[in-house]
Amino acid sequence: MKQHVVSALVENRAGTLSRVSGLFSRRGFNIDSLTVGETEDASISRMTIAVTGDDAVLEQIIKQLGKLMDVIAVQELDPASCIRREIMLVKIRVDEKSRPAVLEIVGIFRSRVIDVSSITITIEATGDIEKLEGLLLLLRPYGILELARTGLVALERGSRVLAVPSVPAAPSLSLSN
Secondary structure: OEEEEEEEEEEEOHHHHHHHHHHHHHOOOOOOEEEEEEEEOOEEEEEEEEEEEEEHHHHHHHHHHHOOOOEEEEEEHHHEEEEEEEEEEEEEEEOOOOHHHHHHHHHOOOOOEEEEEEOEEEEEEEEEEEHHHHHHHHHHHHOOOEEEEEOEEEEEOOOOOOOOOOOOOOOOOOOOO
């Protein structure tokens, strides 16, 4: 089984998230990560859904999502041709001895210190899942006190876009007598 990333454009209105997550629940599919945010058009949101399963599971998910009224467009994002990122906030326990080592790790991973106290450092890290997991691996021995992750966001590389399908113009009506 592998992780698939599905991108969907949906109507930005109350209940849409509930209907999408309900579909996953009813079908017994687990969502690894779900990120939702407004697009350049305030009436449309983009959902990035990470789900683990085989190709048959993915096919079912895409078909079922496509049937929901609030879903405008849906597609799987190919890992080889998309950009994936996640933001992570991590609060680490530090003392005078461990602080320099933690700061060195933060620098190696091009992360940022965003809060400091006498016994903690909170960092912000952005990157792909592998980078963030590597950072956590090195920070665990110091004591992770809190961790928050945004979930995956992803877009196709290059000029390929998930777009709203164009609706054919309605025929004009002539009201001549």
